[in-house]
Amino acid sequence: xxxQLKEVRNRIKSIQSTQQITKAMKMISATKLxxxxxxxxxxxxxxxxxxxxxxxxxxxxxxxxGTTLSTPRPVEKALLILITSDRSSCGAYNSTLIxxxxxxxxxxxxxxxxxxxxxxxxxxxxxxxxxxxxxxxxNGEFKDIFQHLRFESVQLCAQAAVKAFENREFDxxxxxxxxxxxxxxxxxxxxxxxxxxxxxxxxxTKTNDFIFEPSKEELVKELMPKILNTQLFKAVLDANAxxxxxxxxxxDKATENANEILKSLxxxxxxxxxxxxxxxxxxxxxGAAALQx
Numbered sequence: 706x707x708x709q710l711k712e713v714r715n716r717i718k719s720i721q722s723t724q725q726i727t728k729a730m731k732m733i734s735a736t737k738l739x740x741x742x743x744x745x746x747x748x749x750x751x752x753x754x755x756x757x758x759x760x761x762x763x764x765x766x767x768x769x770x771g772t773t774l775s776t777p778r779p780v781e782k783a784l785l786i787l788i789t790s791d792r793s794s795c796g797a798y799n800s801t802l803i804x805x806x807x808x809x810x811x812x813x814x815x816x817x818x819x820x821x822x823x824x825x826x827x828x829x830x831x832x833x834x835x836x837x838x839x840x841x842x843x844n845g846e847f848k849d850i851f852q853h854l855r856f857e858s859v860q861l862c863a864q865a866a867v868k869a870f871e872n873r874e875f876d877x878x879x880x881x882x883x884x885x886x887x888x889x890x891x892x893x894x895x896x897x898x899x900x901x902x903x904x905x906x907x908x909x910t911k912t913n914d915f916i917f918e919p920s921k922e923e924l925v926k927e928l929m930p931k932i933l934n935t936q937l938f939k940a941v942l943d944a945n946a947x948x949x950x951x952x953x954x955x956x957d958k959a960t961e962n963a964n965e966i967l968k969s970l971x972x973x974x975x976x977x978x979x980x981x982x983x984x985x986x987x988x989x990x991x992g993a994a995a996l997q998x
Contacts, residue, residue, distance in 0.1 A: 710981065713974040717967060724963040730794065731956035734949045738888060741946035745885055745939070752939040755932045762925055763901050773871055774929050775901040782822040783814045784866060784875040786898065786937070788882040788944040789832035791851050795948055796955035798883065798891070799831040805893050806832070806881050813879075813895075824875070828862065828941060854945060856938050863937040867930060870899045882940045883947035889954050891947040896940065901929070 763775040787806050789799045806825065810818040817823050825843040827833035828850050836843040847862040869875050878899040883891040917924055 709977050710974065713970055713977060717970050717974065720963050720966055720970070724960055724967070727956045727959040727963065731953055731960065734953035734956060738946060738949035738953055741942070741949050742885070745942040745946045748935075748939050748942055752935050755935055759901060759928060759932045760903065762921075762928075763903050774867065774899060774933075775903070777900050778876050780814065780817065780876040782824070782875050783817050784824050784826060784869065784878045785809060786826045786828065786862070786866065786878065786880045787832045787836075788880070788941060789827065789829035790944075790948040791830045791849075792952075793831065794955060795952035796958075798948060798951040799829075799835075801893055802881060802883060803832060803835050805895065806836075809879065809881065809895050814877075826862070826866070829944075850941065851945065854941070856934075859938045859941050860934045863934045864930070866898065866937075867933060875899075880937065880940050882944045883951075885943045885946040885950065888950040891951060898933070898936065901933075 785806060787802065789802050793799070810823050814823050821842060823842065825832070825836050825841060827836065827843055827845055827848050830848050833843055833845040833848040837845070846865075847858075850858045850862070866875075866878050870878055878897075880896045880898050881894070882896070883893050886892060
């Protein structure tokens with residue numbers, strides 16, 4: 706009985722220590738989430754408007770814009786830019802992104818994946834480690850971006866993808882990431898990056914009538930790379946906020962589960978303690994009765 710009480714006490718201490726860690730991690734993630742949330746909320750309207758302008762220009766283009774970034778071609782090789790986190794303890798965040806990447810390879814690029822012509826560029830260590838371990842074609846050149854998250858670091862990745870597309874190393878580029886909604890909700894998306902998608906005008910709608918200064922070709926050639934850099938940076942900021950939101954939620958659930966386990970263990974401890982006291986009292990009474998006899 707004494708051994709059982711000691712075991713329960715040790716378990717209670719262990720869970721209390723774990724609960725302190727989960728509470729601390731939740732507070733840290735909440736602080737980081739506040740900063741990440743402000744960054745993505747400031748970036749999103751700017752990025753969305755730039756993307757609308759670019760899509761409108763590309764959609765109204767007659768194909769003479771002088772750039773290959775908006776020209777679709779048969780897909781023989783595809784690039785997936787996967788954005789995961791560097792650390793774990795964020796629930797199903799990373800595993801969901803990895804499953805979405807595999808589903809995209811299986812459903813959108815089945816023939817290319819069978820030939821090994823779908824390459825993954827991982828931003829974040831978790832995605833890189835998983836696909837490297839499972840022998841997928843994965844590039845880890847940009848996996849450490851979250852260690853020093855800056856626009857310049859993300860810009861290098863976007864420029865490398867644009868250059869590879871222009872050199873026909875890849876015929877299609879997609880971004881796979883988690884779009885931040887709120888602290889407990891993320892939307893996992895596959896977003897086309899290259900070629901730049903065109904907006905199909907519905908019949909009867911008025912088309913945009915832009916006045917270009919300087920020329921349309923020069924303006925598009927200047928705007929496209931900058932807007933693509935901004936698009937990828939927005940996706941990285943979305944993923945950063947989503948990661949901290951997922952970790953904060955996961956640590957909050959872990960703390961609640963620890964409370965439930967502690968309640969159950971304390972009940973078990975009190976019952977065992979009462980049983981031990983009852984046993985000791987019975988032995989004392991039986992001993993006293995034996996002496997009197």
